[in-house]
Every structure is written in C-alpha cells, then in structure tokens.
Amino acid sequence: MQPQVKLRAVRLIEALGTWPLGGQGVEAARKRAADAGYDPALADQAGALLGSAPEAALQVLEAQYGGILSDSASVLVVCRQYTPGNDSGGTTVDVRLSAASPQWNVTALHPAVPGPPAASLTSAARAVLADAEAVTLPPAAHADVLSGNVHDSALNGMLTLARSYRIMLSVVRSGHPIDVFGTTRPSDHPQGRAFDVWTIDGQAVVDPATPRSLVESFMRAAAAAGSYNVGGPYLLSGSGNQFFSDDTHHDHVHVGFDY
Structure with missing residues (x-):
C-alpha cells in the first residue's frame, strides 16, 4: 500500500x-x-x-x-x-x-520474545516442526512453536492447509502487536491463536502476478480448516464476519482461531 x-x-x-x-x-x-x-x-x-x-x-x-x-x-x-x-x-x-x-x-x-523451548510439545506442534517443506517457519515463528505457546487449533490449521498448499508463514505469536493495530482489541497472535501466511505455493500474496483465484481458494480453505477470522487482500462472501479485508492485509492472509 x-x-x-x-x-x-x-x-x-x-x-x-x-x-x-x-x-x-x-x-x-x-x-x-x-x-x-x-x-x-x-x-x-x-x-x-x-x-x-x-x-x-x-x-x-x-x-x-x-x-x-x-x-x-x-x-x-x-x-x-x-x-x-x-x-x-x-x-x-x-x-x-x-x-x-x-x-x-x-x-x-x-x-519478538518467543520464550524458551518447552519441556514437551503436543503432537500437533511436533508435526508442524517436522514438515518444514510444506510449512516454512521463519526463526521467531519456529521458536514460537518450540515454546509450546501456540494453540493446537492454529497448529492443526497449518497442518490441514499443508495437505493442499505449500505455505510460508511470516508471524505466529511473537513479534506481532499485542492489540489489533489502531485499536484496544487484543490480537489473536500474542495468544497463540493465529498465524499469517505471506507465500502460497511459492507465490507471494502481495505480488500482482499471483492469481487471485489461488489466494481466494486458500482463504476459503483456511475457513474450512476452522478459522473464524480470515483476512486477506480480497473481501470474500461468508457467514458473519468470517472474512475481512483492509489495507493491512493486502500483503498476507491472516488465519485466526477463537479457541
């Protein structure tokens, strides 16, 4: 923007x-x-x-x-x-x-302050860390998963999406604003209930050459994987406020969970 x-x-x-x-x-x-x-x-x-x-x-x-x-x-x-x-x-x-x-x-x-590695991890966390080809995690996001502070709802969402897409994540828990920017509403990221995807099947969300159909299909797949709050560059039709779009989300897809 x-x-x-x-x-x-x-x-x-x-x-x-x-x-x-x-x-x-x-x-x-x-x-x-x-x-x-x-x-x-x-x-x-x-x-x-x-x-x-x-x-x-x-x-x-x-x-x-x-x-x-x-x-x-x-x-x-x-x-x-x-x-x-x-x-x-x-x-x-x-x-x-x-x-x-x-x-x-x-x-x-x-x-980012991810916290120390956890003494033990859930099976979902171990599976995400083991699937580096389908789910690419940058350093802080990798440390977030290792910390044990990412909810299984988000981790299982990653694994579900990875069955159909190769995804590169930008932010999971740490390094993200505590509140939704410009508001006093808590963000799902610091609570370990959201992740952002900036590349889908090797194509950046922000790139004008990336097919709109790819981004839209991914957003709908994220909703089908259990996300109650999917944001991206396009406003999709859906029930309630399941999908949203604004200037902030023209460069990535936000996938949030409420449990």
Missing part, C-alpha cells in the same frame, strides 16, 4: 543486524543507525538483533504490515541473521513508524 514505509523499516533493521568484524555492541549499532539516517537511540531497543558475535549478516525474509493508518504504521520485519558457526539465528521486529515529510520516522522497535 505504501512501500516506502516498509522500506524505511527494513533499512533500519538491516543496519542494526549487520556488522563487520569487531562491530558488535550497542555503541557500534547506534553509530550504524545514525549513519543510516535514524535516531541512534533506537539501537537500545534492538534486543536479540544485537548479539555478541564478532560479525553478523542479516537477511530480511519478508516485511508485512502489522497495521497501516494514515499517520502511523507497524511493519513486521521478518529476518534471518547469520553469525560465525550459526545460520539459524534471526527474529521478527515490530517496527513502529509515524508519518512525516519527506519520509516517515521510526519511533520504536519491538523485537
């Missing part, structure tokens, strides 16, 4: 999460932020992005809206971070922005 807003968020996360040999630490991160044209104090909110590794490279996997209004936005920057001996790092950062000219200002960072 406003790609320059996403770009503004992404450039900061790239600057904070990538450093040359010897460039670790908050002070160095503050300088990188300032050099990139951002408030250096934002580095203090970077959390797990600023590890102790001597060097790091960050790859942004996807940037989706957590919310977009006329004067404010939440951009969820999903990333993988590579450090010596570790290619499985990364997180999701909820980047908050406010409208300004000539470009929007980044006002706050909220990195």
